[in-house]
Amino acid sequence: MTGGTPKPLVDVDMDRVVQTTTFRVFRYNGTGDPPTYKDYEVPTKRGMTVLDGLLWIKENLDGSLSYRASCRMGVCGSCAMMINGKPRLACQTQILDLQTSVVVVEPLKNYPVVKDLVPALDQLFEKHEAVKPYVMRPGEEDELENPSGEFEQSPEELDEFIQFTYCIKCGICLAACPTVASDPLFLGPQALAQAYRYVADTRDTAYAERCDLVDTAHGVWRCHYAGACTEACPKGVDPAFAIQLLKKKVFQHRVLGKKRKVARVAPKPTGVSRRPNVPEPPARTVKSD
Amino acid sequence: MKESRFWFLFLIAGLVLFLLLGYHIVFIHLLGNYEANISFQSVASRSVSPAYAVFYLLFLVFALYHGFYGLRTILLEIEALARHHRTVTAILVVLGVGLFVYGTWALFAAMKIGAVG
Incomplete structure (x- = not known):
């Protein structure tokens, strides 16, 4: 058996900047002034998502940019926005997958805008x-x-x-x-x-x-x-x-008056007993009114 | 009446229109002599037939319902009208009934002309 660090299957330098992407971001200050678009140049590495780009802009170029984000892994749904004209999750959209050097980022359509990329849901x-x-x-x-x-x-x-x-x-x-x-x-x-x-x-x-x-x-x-x-x-x-x-x-x-099946409460099993190593359920944490 | 029943009638009307239009196209346009079929004498002779009167009446009812339900769907999707669906529906019902009365009157008038002609 040989020791040492295993060699990666694909030898890719993930820290190398592969392109500079222009983020054309919808800006609206929430006071009724007409919205504008502002360009930001984002050094883009492999695997970077649009959300990573927005975080980089906020940290390095413009702290006033507003957007919603939380889990960064496509579970919470907070970072939904229009990306190059299509509604997507920013955390699930890799910049290089868009195959363009200009990424237009706007708030979701069909919702009023609170500020920048934040829609009122x-x-x-x-x-x-x-x-x-x-x-x-x-x-x-x-x-x-x-x-x-x-x-x-x-x-x-x-x-x-x-x-x-x-x-x-x-x-x-x-x-x-x-x-x-x-x-x-x-x-x-x-x-x-x-x-x-x-x-x-x-x-x-x-x-x-x-x-x-x-x-x-x-x-x-x-x-x-x-x-x-x-x-x-x-x-x-x-x-x-x-x-x-x-x-x-x-x-x-x-129209047809069809009834649907309804699940009944299953009867308690009979003739069985709880195994000694199975604990009792914990006490309720939610009190009913 | 619930929307599902309006929608179901809309589907039924579409199916009936398909059959009635199919009959019309086959027997007026495709079979026989088209020029002769649409001559005044031919139209007048058809208009006195009770079977054709029922045919035209059914056509009128189902075409009006199908058309006006479709129009209502379009109108209710216009932002300015979406909140006034009862008013929109009432106006379309009045228009539809008006056109039905007018169409029925025209049908009976054609029967009279056909009987004279």
């Missing part, structure tokens, strides 16, 4: 909240507060909606949607995909209530299936597909 969260994005069991609230067991849900039933639970609420789909651009009341792909996520979840029994919430003049029927939301989604959630499935569910419920 109120409509995203208000529309999300409007579809009641949580499991509801009307008449069984106590079971949700103090569960007596697990809800029975098969892997196949879970497969019907699991993909749509990966939404990180970055707001990119609303920025891409042509209907949201013209109809401010349209619920939009994010909220509708989440409505489907709960309509398809057999643990939820508020099927009729949620169908009512989306079966409106600005609800699910206003989607023309442009598919821009799906193309832009950084997590592969496919909201356009969810909306078509939601149309089917609403149609089955409203």
Whole structure:
């Protein structure tokens, strides 16, 4: 056996500056003055993301630049912005992948701008909240507060909606949607995909209530299936597909009167006892009202 | 009525229009002598037929519904009108009913002319 540091498979110097990229950044001071674009020259290394570029600008060139960012790994959804005309996560977009020496960075379309690259995401969260994005069991609230067991849900039933639970609420789909651009009341792909996520979840029994919430003049029927939301989604959630499935569910419920299966609480296993090495669950940390 | 039912009727209207238009195109444009089919005598003889009267009436109803629902969809996606969907719907219903009455009157007038001619 030989010792020493293993040689990298590809011999690339990651610290070498390979190009100087011009960041053309949308600047708006939030006071109503007309917005402007300002150019910054960013020394670019392999693997640098647009977010890395913005951080470098803020640290080295202009501390007044505002943007949102947090996790830097495509999980939190904070750094959604328009990059060369397309809505993307800045932390997931490598500068060299854009294959251009000029990167135009703007705030997300279809949202008011607070400052520079910071959009006001109120409509995203208000529309999300409007579809009641949580499991509801009307008449069984106590079971949700103090569960007596697990809800029975098969892997196949879970497969019907699991993909749509990966939404990180970055707001990119609303920025891409042509209907949201013209109809401010349209619920939009994010909220509708989440409505489907709960309509398809057999643990939820508020099927009729949620169908009512989306079966409106600005609800699910206003989607023309442009598919821009799906193309832009950084997590592969496919909201356009969810909306078509939601149309089917609403149609089955409203027009055909079809009932959906409801998961029941699984009975406690009998004739078994807890293994001595399995600890009891911890005490509740959330107190019910 | 819930939007899903309006939308379902829109689909049904589209399907019915496809069948009615298909019938019209096949029997007026593709089969027989087109020039003869659209001559005054031919049109007048068709207009007195109760079967054709029903055909035109159905065509009128479904074309108006399909067209006006589509127009409503377009209008409701205009930012200035989006918040007034009840008013937009009411105006379109009045216009649609008005055009239906006018079309029906024209249909019966054509039947009278056809009967005389």
